[in-house]
Amino acid sequence: MRLGSLLHRLAVLLILAAALLPAAARAAERGAVPRTILALVDLREEGIVRRTRIHTMAEMPLNHLGLTVAYWNVADGLPDLSRYPDLRGVVTWFTNEPFADPQAYIAWASAAMDRGLRFAVLGQAGVRGRSNGQTVPLALSNRFFARFGLRDDDGYVDLTYRARPVVSDAMVGYERPLIGVLPGFALYRKTDGRYDSHLVIRRNGDEATDTHLVVTGPNGGFAYSGYVRHYDAELNRSLWILDPFAFFRTVFATDDLPKPDVTTLSGRRIYFSHIDGDGWRNVTEVEPYNKDPNNKGGVIAADVVRREAIEAFPDLPVTVAPIVGDVHADWKGTAETRGAASRLFALPQVEPASHTWTHPFRWSFFADYTPQKEAVFNERADDAPRRGYFDELLGRRKATAPGHEAVGEVSDIGRYSIPRAYLERPFDLDQEIGGALDYFTRMAPEGKKAVLVQWPGDTSPFSAAVAATRKAGARNMNGGDSRFDAEFPSITAVPPIGLPVGTERQIYSGNSNENTYTDLWTNRFFGFQNLINTVRNTDSPLRLKPFNIYYHMYSGQKTASVQALRRNLTAAREAEIAPVMASTYAAIADGFYATRFVPDGERRWRVTDRGDLNTLRFDRASFTAVDLNRSTGVLGQRHHQGSLYVALDPAVAEPVVALGETARADNDPPADRPYLVQGRWAFSGLVVDGGGFRVGAQGYGRGEMAWHVPEPGRYAITAERGGTVLWQSEAEVGADRRLNVAIDAAAIRPLTLRVQRTSR
Incomplete structure (x- = not known):
C-alpha cells in the first residue's frame, strides 16, 4: 500500500510538472504580471457559478485589487494549470469535503505552490475527508496545513463560552466584530514562524490551548470556517468577519500591482x-x-x-x-x-x-429552445395594450398549463408566468x-x-x-x-x-x-x-x-x-x-479583464491590451507619483483616498507608466510638463507645445477641469472644432501651478482644447 501510494503521488507530481511548465514558460515569454486567480468551486453543492460564495462575496474585493477570477468545477477533476498562463494564485471556499481523492488534490496544490502560486483558503480546506464520507489520515491532511504554517491537532471545540481572542488584528472584525458566543472551531497549532497569525483563540486562559484560525505567509493564507463571514439566516444576510481586502491583498501580494480601474x-x-x-x-x-x-x-x-x-x-x-x-x-x-x-x-x-x-x-429556457416547448404558454400571452408592467408580463405563480402540470419545461421559468413577453413568433x-x-x-x-x-x-x-x-x-x-x-x-x-x-x-x-x-x-x-x-x-x-x-x-x-x-x-x-x-x-469593464502589464524597469510597466480602459490605480500610494520623464501616454494623475489614480491617453496604444516619489499627497506632484488632475470630460491625444498644450476632449455638460502646469502665470484657453473657435478665455495660475477651467462649450461632438501661457 505504501509503495502504491508513493507511486501514485509520484505520477501526480509528474503530470503536474508537465502541466505547470508550459504555463510558466508562456508567462515568462509574455513577461506580463500575472493577474488571474483560479477559483476552485464545487458546483454539486453550489449549483452555478453566479451563486457561488466566491463569485457573490470574494470576487468583488479581488477585482478591486486588480485581479480577475477564472472558475473551475472540482467535480470535473483537477484543472490543468497550463490553461492559465496568467495565473497568480488559487482561491477556495468549501463547506464540505469535495474530493474523492484528497491525496491527489494535496499533491496538486503542493506542486502549484512550489511553482510560486499562492493559495487563499477560506472555510473548510477540503482535505480532512473524502467526498464519500471516509476520513483521511491526519498525517496526509497535515501535509496541506503545513503549507500554511499549521498543524491540525484533530480536535474541535463547540462549547466556546470560555474561549477568547488573544490575537485579533485589523484583518478581523471588518463588518461584524467577534462579539457574543464565538463559533465553534477546529484546533490548529502554528508550526512555522514565517506565518503571521491574525486571529488566535485561547481557552481557559491557557496559552497551550491557542488555536490559530487566520494566518498569512509565504504560500498564501488560511481563514477558518465560521470566522470568515457571519450569516443571519432569519434576514438572509451575510457580513464579513474577515477583511477581504486586507486578506487578499496580503495573500496575493497586490501592493505593487497596477490595478485597472473601472470606477x-x-x-x-x-x-x-x-x-x-x-x-x-x-x-x-x-x-x-x-x-x-x-x-x-x-x-x-x-x-x-x-x-x-x-x-x-x-x-x-x-x-x-x-x-x-x-x-x-x-x-x-x-x-x-x-x-x-x-x-x-x-x-x-x-x-x-x-x-x-x-x-x-x-x-435558460431558451438555451435548448424549440417552438413545441414554448407552445403551452401561448394562451398566457396578453394582448391588452395598456396594463401595468408586472400585471402584463410577470406572473405571481409558477407557470402551469391545463394538462401540463407535470411537464418539466413548463415549470422551469421560476417566478415568471410566460418565458418571454412576446410569444407571437418562434x-x-x-x-x-x-x-x-x-x-x-x-x-x-x-x-x-x-x-x-x-x-x-x-x-x-x-x-x-x-x-x-x-x-x-x-x-x-x-x-x-x-x-x-x-x-x-x-x-x-x-x-x-x-x-x-x-x-x-x-x-x-x-x-x-x-x-x-x-x-x-x-x-x-x-x-x-x-x-x-x-x-x-x-x-x-x-x-x-x-x-x-x-x-x-x-x-x-x-x-x-x-x-x-x-x-x-x-x-x-x-x-x-x-x-x-x-x-x-x-467597454471599460471589458478592458479590465483584457489589460496586461509588462514590467519595463524598476516600478515601470508597459500597458497592453487595455481596450477602452484608461485609468490605473496604485494603492497605498500617498507618497507615490508618476515619473512623467520615464512615462509615455500618461494624461494625468490624482491622489484620492490614499491611492494614486493615473489617467492614460486613449491615443497611445501601449502607454508606459513609471512611478517615483513625492513629498506630500495634499498637493499636485511637481512636474516639468502639464498633466491632467481631474476633469468632467474625457481627453485624448495630449501634445505638449512649449509652455502650453493641446488635447482632444469629449463629454457632457460644462467642461470643468483642472490641469497642473509647470509655471505660474497667465494662460489663454480656447475650445475649437474644425478650425472654428467655440469658446475662449484666460486664467491666472498661482504658486500651486493649478489651472482651473470651466468651459462653456458643447463637447458631445469632440473638440480641441488649446492652452498657452501668455505672461508670467
Whole structure:
C-alpha cells in the first residue's frame, strides 16, 4: 500500500510538472504580471457559478485589487494549470469535503505552490475527508496545513463560552466584530514562524490551548470556517468577519500591482445611466400628463421619462434600450410608442441601445429552445395594450398549463408566468440580439448606433446569447444589482464587475435598478431615492463602483417614482463626476479583464491590451507619483483616498507608466510638463507645445477641469472644432501651478482644447 501510494503521488507530481511548465514558460515569454486567480468551486453543492460564495462575496474585493477570477468545477477533476498562463494564485471556499481523492488534490496544490502560486483558503480546506464520507489520515491532511504554517491537532471545540481572542488584528472584525458566543472551531497549532497569525483563540486562559484560525505567509493564507463571514439566516444576510481586502491583498501580494480601474475617468468618478424599456407603453398617473386634453388615451411612461428625467438634465447622458416588441408595427408597437423612441433617440445626450426583441424572462429556457416547448404558454400571452408592467408580463405563480402540470419545461421559468413577453413568433437568437440592435440603429438619427444589449428578465444569459452580442459588434450589460445601504448593510451585496458565462463574459450594471427598492414595483414607489446611499457607500472609504442610475421606463408611471428619479439625477448633477454613455462603461469593464502589464524597469510597466480602459490605480500610494520623464501616454494623475489614480491617453496604444516619489499627497506632484488632475470630460491625444498644450476632449455638460502646469502665470484657453473657435478665455495660475477651467462649450461632438501661457 505504501509503495502504491508513493507511486501514485509520484505520477501526480509528474503530470503536474508537465502541466505547470508550459504555463510558466508562456508567462515568462509574455513577461506580463500575472493577474488571474483560479477559483476552485464545487458546483454539486453550489449549483452555478453566479451563486457561488466566491463569485457573490470574494470576487468583488479581488477585482478591486486588480485581479480577475477564472472558475473551475472540482467535480470535473483537477484543472490543468497550463490553461492559465496568467495565473497568480488559487482561491477556495468549501463547506464540505469535495474530493474523492484528497491525496491527489494535496499533491496538486503542493506542486502549484512550489511553482510560486499562492493559495487563499477560506472555510473548510477540503482535505480532512473524502467526498464519500471516509476520513483521511491526519498525517496526509497535515501535509496541506503545513503549507500554511499549521498543524491540525484533530480536535474541535463547540462549547466556546470560555474561549477568547488573544490575537485579533485589523484583518478581523471588518463588518461584524467577534462579539457574543464565538463559533465553534477546529484546533490548529502554528508550526512555522514565517506565518503571521491574525486571529488566535485561547481557552481557559491557557496559552497551550491557542488555536490559530487566520494566518498569512509565504504560500498564501488560511481563514477558518465560521470566522470568515457571519450569516443571519432569519434576514438572509451575510457580513464579513474577515477583511477581504486586507486578506487578499496580503495573500496575493497586490501592493505593487497596477490595478485597472473601472470606477474613474479623468480623475473623477465615472457616471452613467441606462434605462430598460419595460413599461414603455404604460399609461402615466403623473399630473399634469394624466390630464392632457390632446391625448385622450393617456400619456405613456416613456414620454414622461423623456420630459422629466432626460430633457430636464441635458448635461447627464443616458442610454435608452426599448423592447422591439413594444414599438414595432408588426408586434405591439403603435405610432405613439415609435414616436416616443424617435423623440428620445434624437436627443444629443441619448444613446440608443436594445432590451432585445421579445424580452426573454428566463434565459435558460431558451438555451435548448424549440417552438413545441414554448407552445403551452401561448394562451398566457396578453394582448391588452395598456396594463401595468408586472400585471402584463410577470406572473405571481409558477407557470402551469391545463394538462401540463407535470411537464418539466413548463415549470422551469421560476417566478415568471410566460418565458418571454412576446410569444407571437418562434424565438430567434439572431433576431433577439443582432436584429434588435439593427432595428434601433435604423430608428436613430444618422451617426448614432445601438451597440449595447441590456439583458432583460432574470439577466442570466446563456453563453451563446452573450456570444451573439460579440458577433453583432456590441457590448452587453445588466445583472448584479449592487446595493450597500441600511437594508443591505454589507459589501456582500456589491457584486464584481462581471461574470464568466462559458467562454464569454457578462458585464454587470454599476447599481441596482428601482425593482429592488419597490418590492418588484408593488409598493414604496418612492424607494429608488435611497439609491444615493449605495452611491455614497460605494465611494467611501473605498471607491468600489461607478455612479450608475439604472431604471425602467415604468418609473414614469407613478408620481413618487418620478420624484425619486429626479432626486437621484439632481444628486448626480451636484457630484464630481465624469459622465459617459453606458456602452462606454461596458467597454471599460471589458478592458479590465483584457489589460496586461509588462514590467519595463524598476516600478515601470508597459500597458497592453487595455481596450477602452484608461485609468490605473496604485494603492497605498500617498507618497507615490508618476515619473512623467520615464512615462509615455500618461494624461494625468490624482491622489484620492490614499491611492494614486493615473489617467492614460486613449491615443497611445501601449502607454508606459513609471512611478517615483513625492513629498506630500495634499498637493499636485511637481512636474516639468502639464498633466491632467481631474476633469468632467474625457481627453485624448495630449501634445505638449512649449509652455502650453493641446488635447482632444469629449463629454457632457460644462467642461470643468483642472490641469497642473509647470509655471505660474497667465494662460489663454480656447475650445475649437474644425478650425472654428467655440469658446475662449484666460486664467491666472498661482504658486500651486493649478489651472482651473470651466468651459462653456458643447463637447458631445469632440473638440480641441488649446492652452498657452501668455505672461508670467
